[in-house]
Amino acid sequence: MALIVQKFGGSSVANAEKIERVAWIIAEKYTEGNDVVVVLSAQGDTTDDLITKANEINPNPSKREMDMLLSTGEQISVALMAMALEKLGLPVVSLTGWQIGMQTNTEYNNARIKALSAERIKAELDRRRIVLVAGFQGINRYDDITTLGRGGSDTTAVALAVVLNADLCQIFSDVEGVYTSDPRKIPGAKKLDEITYDEMLELASLGAQVLHNRSVEMAKRYNVKMEVLSSYVRKPGTKVKGVTKVEQSKISGVAMDTNVAQIAIMEVEDEPGIAFRVFQALSKEKINVDIILQSVGRNTTKDISFTVARTDLDCAVAALKEAQKFIGFSDISMNANVAKVSIVGAGMMSSPGVAAMMFEALYDSKVNIGLISTSEIKISVLVDEHEADRAMSAIHARFFET
């Protein structure tokens, strides 16, 4: 029999009915004879409601007290789930972050895991109890409660799978798995049986929003087998692991990200160190730069184009204007009406024709390509936002719907 870590997100435990549904999923794995550790997020809108309460009192509370407040959400979830499992007559215990020995650094709101003893969990498993763990939370060296930030519950689940040497870490959500593209936009999108960690990492960062990168990175480092599956539909999801079957198609998915804006700065000196100055001005404001294109030098100047998150656009432009003298450029232009369309696949490394197929699909559907960026397992193109859906459909059809 196996040791399984399961994680259910906030929408899966949003009300009594959904909690009971999840209790049955847990019960099934347990009664098959497995050891089961379950990580839960806060119910539905609980976290947002708590943030609203806080902001009514103080729009700028300390992060330490915010963590004290928000960590109650997951505690409520695990207690209620324990009651649902008790009703099914199963032995169960719920535990908070401090009770499982989840030690983090002191960065409130966005803490990193430093150590996880899990002694208590092991003892409870030895007693054949189902163990419910409040996700997203830990304690720091001052014994203060911390929260792990975005994707924190997924990260809790993978960390537990590492420490407990689990056979599988199942991440349940409201989608059935990882798809070749967004099923809401691409009717022909297919669920993947398997995907590699690297492919998953590229897809997550490209806006697929299935798993948070932190958890996938940790799973990759410790080789934790993950599965993404639905809380509502009882069938196998998508396995995330190190190596997938050899007959894997060349690419795994097509993703789109609309939280993108393009910035171009004109006529910078064509000399070493200029790019560094540009990106230093942005990193000071903690703005990440994605695709970068540097024009071929013209006389003694060149243009530099790059993309940032659209939510960072105003801040980025302000930072660059402030640094205009230091960097030395004539003009700055921006475009928020762009989208990034990407294909991801570990198979493309050995298939030189993939990029050509992608560009041909875009050409056939008359989509104009802006910037292009490639990595070993990814090709991204910047397109006009109004053409993005069409671009994604065309690429998806070319690779998956023949």
Added chain:
Amino acid sequence: MALIVQKFGGSSVANAEKIERVAWIIAEKYTEGNDVVVVLSAQGDTTDDLITKANEINPNPSKREMDMLLSTGEQISVALMAMALEKLGLPVVSLTGWQIGMQTNTEYNNARIKALSAERIKAELDRRRIVLVAGFQGINRYDDITTLGRGGSDTTAVALAVVLNADLCQIFSDVEGVYTSDPRKIPGAKKLDEITYDEMLELASLGAQVLHNRSVEMAKRYNVKMEVLSSYVRKPGTKVKGVTKVEQSKISGVAMDTNVAQIAIMEVEDEPGIAFRVFQALSKEKINVDIILQSVGRNTTKDISFTVARTDLDCAVAALKEAQKFIGFSDISMNANVAKVSIVGAGMMSSPGVAAMMFEALYDSKVNIGLISTSEIKISVLVDEHEADRAMSAIHARFFET
């Protein structure tokens, strides 16, 4: 400068506006130069809401998980109050039961305090921080969260006052202090400046509902000076202490309790051990018996009358009927339409006329007296429920409104 423990109940922190009001009360004591430790209950209806959520899932959850659930209420309160004090620019830290080292026994839902290290609190006070403590909660030797049951937050406050050797423990609620009677019923009721622990204990158990007995008993044992006062009206409340001024009037207050029912069992054998059998049958069901009257024996039998909480009446009658053969009685009668009216006062010990004054007041207003019970500082009478208000008014007028 002094060390003050303040406790605010759930209605005092029910919403953002009330939290801000309480923050000002705390801020005032702190900015006067005092060390301030504040114990908070869960906001308004939070506890009831959580119980409702639990019962939707499982009408009979384990007490362990119920404590896990309910303890979040106080944690939310202290985090929000910390944010309100941060907004006033004051240094503050909120702490849970486990963070202050509140060790209890393992009786979930109704745990007793075993030890309280308060090391963290002392360290925070040394840094001149206001310390906010989640009331009502602790942890047991398994590192499980426990709650202290009714009056738990008052008890937390007094326990902290003991351990920290506080100069004063202020209990804030929505009443201005301890009154000579219920001000909602007796317009002439007067606020007392002072009251002894013993008087307070009798008044609390008689339904005055100002302070829970557990906290007063602990305050008495460790001689903690308490003050009961209002969160809304900024004036001195009632001091609760060991000895009050000598000019104290003979009695401190008149209280009424309508959660009372009378049971009579007829014609039990007039022999030793019978009363024991009766009350053993009731204590098995954890039913407390209050006033007891045993009739003078008639031939070889006697009648026994006593009162129980009205909420226990059905259970008590069932237990007695089940034990009818074992006890040996002919018939059982009950009356739920009774009320207990009591006067309390440390001064009555040295004033033999007090009982006579009370009975005379009742006689003058034509209230019929059922059972009578007395202690050194208390006289209680059982009256018809419909005459109880009149009885209380008459007694109050006789002692306080001359």
